[in-house]
Amino acid sequence: MSDAVLNINHISKSFGAVHASQDVSLSVQKGEIHALIGPNGAGKSTIIGQIAGSIHPDEGTIELDGRDITSFNVAQRVRLGLGRSFQVSAVIPLYTVEDNILLALLGREQQGLNLFSNAHKKNALVDEINQHATRVRLENRLKLPASDLSHGERRRLELAMALALKPKVFLLDEPMAGLGNEGANELTSLLSELKHEAPILLIEHDMDAVFALADRISVLVYGKLIATGSVEDIRNNKDVRHAYLGEEDEL
Amino acid sequence: MTSLLIEQILNGLQLGVMLFLMAAGLTLVFGVMGLINLAHGSLFMVGAFAAAFVADQTGSYLLALIASACAAALAGVLVELLVIRRLYQRDHLDQVLATFALILIFSEGTRMVFGSFPLYLNIPEMLSGPISLPFGIEYSLFRLVLIAVGLTIALGLYLLITRTRIGIQIQAGESDREMISALGVNISFLYTLVFAVGAGLAGFAGALVGTLQSVEVGMGEPVLITAFVVIVVGGIGSIQGALVGAILIGLVQTLGTYLLPIWSIALFGSQDIGSILSSMIIYILMALVLLVRPKGLMGGAT
Amino acid sequence: MSERQLTFFVWAALLVFAIFANSIGEAYWVTLATRAAIFALAGVGLNLALGNGGMISFGHAAYFGIGGYVVGILATHAQNYMPIYDGWFIIEGTQLMLITWPLAVIIGGIAALVVGSLCLRTDGAYFIMITLAFGQMFYYFAISWGAYGGEDGMSIYVRGGFPGVNTLAPLPFFLLSFILLTVGLLVVRMLNKSPFGLALNAVRFSPARVETVGISSKQLKLIAFVISGMITALAGALFADLNRYVSPAMFSWTISGEIMIFVILGGVARLIGPVLGAIVFVALEETLGGLSEFWHIYLGLLLLIIVLFAKGGIAGVLIKNKGARNV
Numbered sequence: 001m002s003d004a005v006l007n008i009n010h011i012s013k014s015f016g017a018v019h020a021s022q023d024v025s026l027s028v029q030k031g032e033i034h035a036l037i038g039p040n041g042a043g044k045s046t047i048i049g050q051i052a053g054s055i056h057p058d059e060g061t062i063e064l065d066g067r068d069i070t071s072f073n074v075a076q077r078v079r080l081g082l083g084r085s086f087q088v089s090a091v092i093p094l095y096t097v098e099d100n101i102l103l104a105l106l107g108r109e110q111q112g113l114n115l116f117s118n119a120h121k122k123n124a125l126v127d128e129i130n131q132h133a134t135r136v137r138l139e140n141r142l143k144l145p146a147s148d149l150s151h152g153e154r155r156r157l158e159l160a161m162a163l164a165l166k167p168k169v170f171l172l173d174e175p176m177a178g179l180g181n182e183g184a185n186e187l188t189s190l191l192s193e194l195k196h197e198a199p200i201l202l203i204e205h206d207m208d209a210v211f212a213l214a215d216r217i218s219v220l221v222y223g224k225l226i227a228t229g230s231v232e233d234i235r236n237n238k239d240v241r242h243a244y245l246g247e248e249d250e251l
Numbered sequence: 252m253t254s255l256l257i258e259q260i261l262n263g264l265q266l267g268v269m270l271f272l273m274a275a276g277l278t279l280v281f282g283v284m285g286l287i288n289l290a291h292g293s294l295f296m297v298g299a300f301a302a303a304f305v306a307d308q309t310g311s312y313l314l315a316l317i318a319s320a321c322a323a324a325l326a327g328v329l330v331e332l333l334v335i336r337r338l339y340q341r342d343h344l345d346q347v348l349a350t351f352a353l354i355l356i357f358s359e360g361t362r363m364v365f366g367s368f369p370l371y372l373n374i375p376e377m378l379s380g381p382i383s384l385p386f387g388i389e390y391s392l393f394r395l396v397l398i399a400v401g402l403t404i405a406l407g408l409y410l411l412i413t414r415t416r417i418g419i420q421i422q423a424g425e426s427d428r429e430m431i432s433a434l435g436v437n438i439s440f441l442y443t444l445v446f447a448v449g450a451g452l453a454g455f456a457g458a459l460v461g462t463l464q465s466v467e468v469g470m471g472e473p474v475l476i477t478a479f480v481v482i483v484v485g486g487i488g489s490i491q492g493a494l495v496g497a498i499l500i501g502l503v504q505t506l507g508t509y510l511l512p513i514w515s516i517a518l519f520g521s522q523d524i525g526s527i528l529s530s531m532i533i534y535i536l537m538a539l540v541l542l543v544r545p546k547g548l549m550g551g552a553t
Numbered sequence: 554m555s556e557r558q559l560t561f562f563v564w565a566a567l568l569v570f571a572i573f574a575n576s577i578g579e580a581y582w583v584t585l586a587t588r589a590a591i592f593a594l595a596g597v598g599l600n601l602a603l604g605n606g607g608m609i610s611f612g613h614a615a616y617f618g619i620g621g622y623v624v625g626i627l628a629t630h631a632q633n634y635m636p637i638y639d640g641w642f643i644i645e646g647t648q649l650m651l652i653t654w655p656l657a658v659i660i661g662g663i664a665a666l667v668v669g670s671l672c673l674r675t676d677g678a679y680f681i682m683i684t685l686a687f688g689q690m691f692y693y694f695a696i697s698w699g700a701y702g703g704e705d706g707m708s709i710y711v712r713g714g715f716p717g718v719n720t721l722a723p724l725p726f727f728l729l730s731f732i733l734l735t736v737g738l739l740v741v742r743m744l745n746k747s748p749f750g751l752a753l754n755a756v757r758f759s760p761a762r763v764e765t766v767g768i769s770s771k772q773l774k775l776i777a778f779v780i781s782g783m784i785t786a787l788a789g790a791l792f793a794d795l796n797r798y799v800s801p802a803m804f805s806w807t808i809s810g811e812i813m814i815f816v817i818l819g820g821v822a823r824l825i826g827p828v829l830g831a832i833v834f835v836a837l838e839e840t841l842g843g844l845s846e847f848w849h850i851y852l853g854l855l856l857l858i859i860v861l862f863a864k865g866g867i868a869g870v871l872i873k874n875k876g877a878r879n880v
Contacts, residue, residue: 054761078767090762092755103751107766111748112773119748165766287678337861343678344609348817349860351810355853363847472806476689479682487679523699530697534690538671541683545674 267501276449298454323454661786
């Protein structure tokens with residue numbers, strides 16, 4: 001397991017009578033895209049929350065680069081190299097695209113408590129902002145407030161902010177949501193490049209993208225992991241077909 | 252010595268019960284409508300003034316009490332329809348500012364009508380004087396009646412919330428506002444009702460406290476702030492929390508004021524430290540609760 | 554007009570007004586301007602926590618009062634020649650502003666650190682209630698502190714001293730207050746332009762987002778709260794010397810409310826908002842207050858109208874600005 005950048009070990013979480021996560025274990029290895037799929041209500045958000053640090057597991061541990069981060073809060077985990085994007089874009093509406101990305105960069109550079117310098121004067125960072133914006137094709141929208149962006153553009157900004165963190169592992173929560181065909185295709189090629197910079201735990205509903213991108217797939221149903229394997233394994237897995245065809249017509 | 256202590260405990264209970272009447276309304280309104288209402292103290296004041304006015308005009312204490320609850324409830328309904336309604340969807344800052352504006356309007360308005368000097372409500376003949384309790388204690392009959400009345404109201408509220416249809420709606424409203432609207436419950440009516448009930452309780456408390464002390468402009472705000480301490484300590488959103496918090500605060504405040512100066516003289520030779528501590532004790536308690544259980548002793552809602 | 558223009562205009566207007574008033578011999582108006590400048594400073598402090606940090610502190614009078622009491626207590630000991638502490642070393646009272654101001658700021662900051670740490674364990678309505686309650690705690694504490702006047706407060710016979718300045722005269726004291734106000738404005742401006750400011754202003758919209766870029770929103774808020782308390786405490790110190798009187802009333806919830814009114818009236822989160830609000834408030838106090846002793850009712854109505862219909866305050870009405878961020 002020494003190639004694993006992220007290790008989730010036997011995570012369990014209940015909310016009252018609801019067992020949102022039951023003994024879930026998975027790993028994200030160097031250079032891979034590990035997709036986490038499952039029908040609605042399977043508990044994917046709860047898993048994300050526990051990995052990101054906003055939800056505390058009842059049992060189990062989470063390791064980043066071999067280090068136990070289970071007791072760390074969200075900001076601490078980010079500083080250790082966890083980069084997350086939200087399913088519902090949480091960009092700052094009143095800030096420009098530029099400032100949103102700048103915020104991410106400042107966070108990465110641990111400048112959050114810098115009271116004195118001018119946030120906009122860091123020249124090296126200005127170049128980097130352009131870089132990340134260009135990667136998600138927002139380089140022409142830099143000066144617009146995020147509230148003026150279209151839904152798809154906001155998803156791309158969301159991703160740019162995660163990119164700016166240069167994390168050790170990406171946690172992407174439904175990045176395809178709301179993107180049209182063209183957008184989804186672009187994102188797919190971006191992600192397949194990205195995995196070489198840092199592995200990705202990809203939560204997605206868009207099955208085309210999942211099958212095109214994933215090196216491994218884990219399937220979550222009612223809080224339990226029912227299968228983990230390569231794309232072929234999962235495609236042919238009886239339990240998985242049952243779980244999906246029983247509830248949704250996605251495969 | 253013990254009889255004095257018991258008397259103070261009873262006083263603490265009485266203070267607690269009055270605080271409960273204030274806190275119940277506040278926590279109901281916050282729980283059901285998500286609204287923080289600083290003008291609650293003004294409704295307390297309106298009740299007191301209404302009672303003093305009616306008592307003066309009619310000589311009947313009973314009428315005065317009824318008037319206090321009604322006047323406050325009426326003021327509550329008016330305020331709800333005109334101002335509060337517009338605040339449910341707003342953020343807390345707007346609610347705080349708007350209800351603070353209402354405090355100014357109510358306070359000055361009352362001053363305009365009644366002047367700046369305090370009014371007095373007299374304890375009715377029937378309820379005045381001491382009553383003999385076990386252990387040879389003589390306690391104010393009026394205060395004892397207050398405790399009884401307050402506890403009865405607490406019980407009544409509890410039954411209302413848990414046993415009646417309106418009560419269920421209120422509980423449901425506390426957990427999921429959007430849901431109950433989807434279920435066809437008349438939200439506007441429910442909200443106005445809850446607000447009016449809270450106001451009526453506050454007004455009634457105002458009349459009772461006004462009888463014990465005096466009726467003057469600005470009497471409501473210190474009680475309001477103490478009610479906030481009650482809610483923080485007891486846990487927001489629950490009537491039980493309000494009762495537990497209120498009794499606890501009432502006892503701590505009263506016993507603190509009585510005992511701390513005494514201990515201070517014993518320990519330090521002067522009562523200064525004791526007096527200062529007793530003025531701060533309930534806030535220290537609140538700080539401790541915040542450290543240990545930020546959601547309040549019985550909290551969990553919200 | 555743009556926000557820059559409005560900021561400069563209001564700032565300059567206050568200065569010009571005071572100088573003008575002094576030149577025509579209206580000492581009272583100069584004192585009014587000083588009052589406005591001091592209230593403005595208190596509001597600048599609150600605005601950092603409230604407008605930029607999104608923390609609805611309804612107990613900022615605590616820091617205002619602390620600033621005042623630091624000056625008052627030190628003055629009392631200077632006046633009666635009794636040292637504050639007489640043990641291993643002697644600490645005496647003083648009325649030197651160069652000493653009382655930093656002390657007020659430091660002690661105000663410590664109080665804000667303690668209170669802020671406790672209050673920030675909660676948020677939303679709880680936070681408001683708790684700040685209000687702690688403010689009240691200081692109020693009752695001051696009332697019961699017999700050694701320093703209790704309910705009656707303390708008198709400062711002669712205004713404190715500043716080297717080379719005749720602080721007793723209205724205009725010099727105004728200028729001192731105005732300079733401190735300007736410093737306060739510059740500090741807040743610097744903070745808002747810094748990385749800290751970028752993150753702090755983001756926390757109002759999405760604390761989750763800020764955490765997700767690796768910045769602790771709690772730390773941001775606490776730092777903002779402490780600095781905010783320090784600025785408001787400085788205003789309180791000036792207020793004590795202005796009136797040569799300090800009392801528990803400085804801690805009362807009504808003062809907390811008034812400071813909030815300055816901020817909202819002028820335009821919350823705008824740099825010049827508190828200054829604009831304080832000037833308007835003092836002007837109203839003088840004019841309406843002169844007409845009717847019940848002028849607070851009009852203040853209440855005005856506030857209600859602003860909250861319900863003109864959220865951006867006066868600045869919001871005046872500024873035509875498509876910018877994405879504040880000054």
